[in-house]
Amino acid sequence: MVLRDVRAGVRNEQAIAMVIESLRASLGEKLQTGQAFREQHAHTTTYLTAQLPDAVVFAENADDVKAVVRACAMHGVPVIPFGTGSSLEGQVNAPSGGISIDFSRMDKVLRVSPEDLDVTVEPGVTREALNVYLRDTGLFFPIDPGANASIGGMTATRASGTNAVRYGTMKDNVLALTVVTADGEEVVTGTRARKSSAGYDLTRLFVGSEGTLGVITSITLRLQGIPEKISGGVCSFPTVKAACDAVIMTIQMGIPVARIELLDEMQIRACNAYSGLSYAERPTLFLEFHGTEETVAMQSEQFAMIAEECGSDGFRYTVDAQERAKLWKARHDAYWASRALRPELSALSTDVCVPISRLAECVAETHEDILANNFLAPIVGHAGDGNFHVLVLFNDKDAADIERVEAFVERLNRRALSFGGTCTGEHGIGQGKMSFLQEEAGPALALMRSIKQALDPKNIFNPGKILRSID
Amino acid sequence: MVLRDVRAGVRNEQAIAMVIESLRASLGEKLQTGQAFREQHAHTTTYLTAQLPDAVVFAENADDVKAVVRACAMHGVPVIPFGTGSSLEGQVNAPSGGISIDFSRMDKVLRVSPEDLDVTVEPGVTREALNVYLRDTGLFFPIDPGANASIGGMTATRASGTNAVRYGTMKDNVLALTVVTADGEEVVTGTRARKSSAGYDLTRLFVGSEGTLGVITSITLRLQGIPEKISGGVCSFPTVKAACDAVIMTIQMGIPVARIELLDEMQIRACNAYSGLSYAERPTLFLEFHGTEETVAMQSEQFAMIAEECGSDGFRYTVDAQERAKLWKARHDAYWASRALRPELSALSTDVCVPISRLAECVAETHEDILANNFLAPIVGHAGDGNFHVLVLFNDKDAADIERVEAFVERLNRRALSFGGTCTGEHGIGQGKMSFLQEEAGPALALMRSIKQALDPKNIFNPGKILRSID
Structure with a gap:
């Protein structure tokens, strides 16, 4: 498929x-x-x-x-x-x-308003370039899909990533767009007001439309204040279920965690090998908290108690910037670490998203599926959103291998749909997921x-x- | 107009x-x-x-x-x-x-998942009924437009209200809908996953469409944990500008204020008279903080410092539930308090929303306009969003008075648009704002x-x- x-x-x-x-x-x-x-x-x-x-x-x-x-x-x-x-x-x-x-070449920041916490950029500005530009204002743009993607592309794909659990996705952070429509004219889809009830939400219609409804020519984004203090840490759990239970309790208690990422055993093994680390090879959560010195300490302690209750081996956290950077570098390199397991193979990266109450079950079933088929396929997830990725390594010269991977992806997507989820949390439909969109949307596809x-x-x-x- | x-x-x-x-x-x-x-x-x-x-x-x-x-x-x-x-x-x-x-009669709560913090309701469930239903789960639905509106109506109007500064608007809190479309069939616009990149955002298209694209038959909503502790308070400022400056600093510092409401002198006078209170008749902010005992105390102290810096007469806050209830009852009764200024007159309630950096200027110019025209027209605003309301009292039997009110509303809307704002933050377009939507959207109206x-x-x-x- x-x-x-x-x-x-x-x-x-x-x-x-x-x-x-x-x-x-x-x-x-x-x-x-x-x-x-x-x-x-x-x-x-x-x-x-x-x-x-x-x-x-x-x-x-x-x-x-x-x-x-x-x-x-x-x-x-x-x-x-x-x-x-x-x-x-x-x-x-x-x-x-x-x-x-x-x-x-359309890579200019057109305006920024520190008072309103917003900025207007051309589509070619990358998220890293934007954050470098913003540094002196004390503000940052939180959406981080891993790759140093362009803001235009992130808008078109409704991207999210590690920080979405706290700051939302592109859907929540785009205030307005200019778009060249089919008649070759430019229209403005919204204002800089932080909310509006003025007619149809054209902004949200273009966010995630993957270039199929018009071409975005500028984007006005909400910004956030750079947190006074950031703490980060890692803890491992005996099972994926235990890790997911900790995630659910964290969200339910309203702890405003900034990042809460799940890595399965195989992903941890890959990261250890690739980044020269020595994490326990068990289902692991990587976390980050944003706030003041007091609030990040409080949140970290609250999480440590939850983690203990869920059978973790103990949550160690740090506010040291270098240590944190090392941790998140390892997380961001997960893709390359996975590929390094077998560099000669091709990789298929696919994502699904389910209600968090079903995350453990969905990951566990997927894990069994991977084992049963002897795939090399690490799992990494934005657990706070119920979103996870599988990177399947396969031989793209081998028709049988391709067929096995396709069948696996089909099972994964159907599993997510059967759990009340969606066939993609953040990668979009593109060409690769049109069949699954059809299954997911049903009669709503006719509206699209x-x-x-x-x-x-x-x-x-x-x-x-x-x-x-x-x- | x-x-x-x-x-x-x-x-x-x-x-x-x-x-x-x-x-x-x-x-x-x-x-x-x-x-x-x-x-x-x-x-x-x-x-x-x-x-x-x-x-x-x-x-x-x-x-x-x-x-x-x-x-x-x-x-x-x-x-x-x-x-x-x-x-x-x-x-x-x-x-x-x-x-x-x-x-x-379609007033049933169809399902609730405390683990996922979501609920599905029929359109006739009112927000108060929903919160009564949810009480035992430890969760609540935060959107509060004042009136005890139905969830269907709130969805259709993209409603928000006092809590939007912290919890967002209906746009941010609706996960999925079922809608009866023009062919008389029911479609599902999304899943219970907390995020998705699966095709066009039909959910957001129907939110705020005011019943013009289809009829909503069920709504799946995000919920929040009931805060462990809530503190509330009041403080007055010498000028609207000073009050707005305090709002901007609060937002910039990332203090997660749950409510931050601006009432002008006339509104305070009306509230004092109607609710038997004795607030200083100056521009005033009503605030609320949600969190734990420690965090609400910390946030309240931080805000008190900001208020002092902006020339306030001092911020008094309380965690006492009864005192808070009295405060917010007065705020919610603002509409009736204003009408009671001259019960024999008709009232026009209009709203606009501007970037918060322009709020003070927009409110001040509107205030001068009101004075110059001898209107009885209190101003009350969701200041954290840059959204404010004017309730103009007028004689609906007097053609000249109607004309004066219409001209005032026209000036107000154009002022908001000229400040980069929108002609409605939360009331919607309906019949009353079609002209202003046309001015605001320009060529985008053709897309709608x-x-x-x-x-x-x-x-x-x-x-x-x-x-x-x-x-």
Whole structure:
């Protein structure tokens, strides 16, 4: 179901050629058609087959984006927005060819208001660059999906990551957008007011639409004050269930934990090997608390009691910045640590999200599934949200292995749906999860299709993602 | 601009008669056409002219809702959902007649999960009834718009209120919905997972759509743990600016204040008179902190220092439940206190929301406008969100007075827009704010119109609200 969906679409060679000719005339060197550029802008970081765009436009401003959209709309040619290419479900592939819009040159912070705790950025600003820019203001942007993704890409994918349990996802942190719509004009979807009841929530409609409804040209974000004090720590548990019980109690008690990450035995083993650490090879939680000296101490103590009650070997925490950095570096390197288990294999990273009361059961069943099939497949999860990832290593030259992985992913997604969950907490649908979205949404898929048809009648915006063009 | 928009639409008498006949046959006594029922279900609590529906259906389950939607879709007759009738911008009026669906009999809590901190309710459950139901679980639903509104109505209006500064608005607290769409079928818009990147955010599209895209039949909500300790207090400031500065500093420092409400001099005078209190008649903040004994004390002390720095006369706070109840009763009675200033006059309650850095300026200019026009018009605001209300008293028999009020509301809304704000933070558009939505959204209004057209091609869902049917 997964790899099968990465099928080629219908290419309109003549139309594509006309668009390229027309854009070359108007945009000059900003348009590139060299093979290397095209390869860099197809899907490079995932297990999916690369499907190259026909040209890449390095947009420098909204007018460049409008020019691309207008030319593509006139000829019915696909437009594929490209941030940093760190998406995981084939979001930047070009199954029917078309024009990739690269946002790396639209990387300016347009304005910041420390009084209002908000900022407006161009789509190409990365989250790390934004936080470097903000440092002197005492503010930071908390959403951290791991990769140094672009804010445009994070918005389009409704990204979240380790801090979401406390600060929410992109859905909660985008105040307003500007978007180039199908008629080639730019619209503003909201204001800088922190809340509004003024009509349909267009902002939330574009957040998570993966470039299929329009092209985002600027993003206004909420910011947070940099915590006065941060403490972090680790503790291991005899079982995944015990670890998840600790998570549930923490959330129920309203302890405002900033990060609470679950790593299974195999993931810990991989991290130990990769990062030269010596954590106990048991289900483990990595935690972080944000606040004042008093509040982080209080929260850490409260959690330590919960952890003890759930059979942990004891929660050790530290406010030392270097020690914390080492801990979170290991967590952020989990992907590479897992891949290093067998560097010659390919990796499929998939995510699901379930109500936290079902997390333990869902992880445990998945764990058994992995053992039963002798997969190398570490599990790591944003446990406070009920969201977890499995990184399955497999031989992409071996059809039987591919089939086994696809069947596993199918079981995993159906398991999540059967537990009242969703087929993706943060990676998005892209090409890889269209079948599961169909199962999850059921009749609601027709509504999504109506909206797509209404806002993109010629199906030029990132076709073949979220919704199959040919269904 | 305001009252003018409450114009009658085109009525299709024959179609309405056919729908009533058909529904009477299938629903029997659940359908009522008596004048008293019709009057109760037109707009009763606001300044707007009542426009009566032709019949009221007391729905008892989703099948009843489907029956109404199917009959109305077949004949092109309006469907107007009705919760408790506490909306403020004409949301339940029936400008073209049609069928009002009353949800008071759909008042069941369908399920609750204390482990996941979520609950699913029918639309007719009121927020007070929900919190009574939840009491034994140690959880509560924090959104408090003042009125004891229904959860369905609060969802449809994207309501918020005093607690939004800490807990967000309905946008942030609805996990999923079931909705009867234009084809008379029920769709599910999301799962119980706390986050998802699975396709378009249909949940957020229906939240705040004011019944214009479909009829909500159940709502899954996030819950919060009842705080171990609550402290509340009051302090007054020499100027509105000083009070707003204290608010900005509180938010910037990340103090997780649960409520921070601004009342101007006139509002305090009205509250003193109505509730027998003796607060200083100066711009005043009412506050509440949620947490443990230690954290609420810490937060209250931190705020006291800020208040002092901003020239307050001193912040007095209490954890005594009775004293707090008295304080918030006075705040919640602000509407009635204001009306009691001149009981013979009509009242127009309007709200705008601006970035908090502009709140002081926006309130001060509005205050001068009120003085210059000799209005009786107290101001009360959810200051932490930059959201404030003006209750203008006027003589609805006097055309000149109506015109003056309309001009004032127009100036107020344009002022908010010019400060980067929105024409409504929480009351919604309804009939009363369609002109201002047009000004605020600009070209984005066309997107809203496309969405409406896509999901409600026959314009049966609450026509003449949010978007003018005849534009």
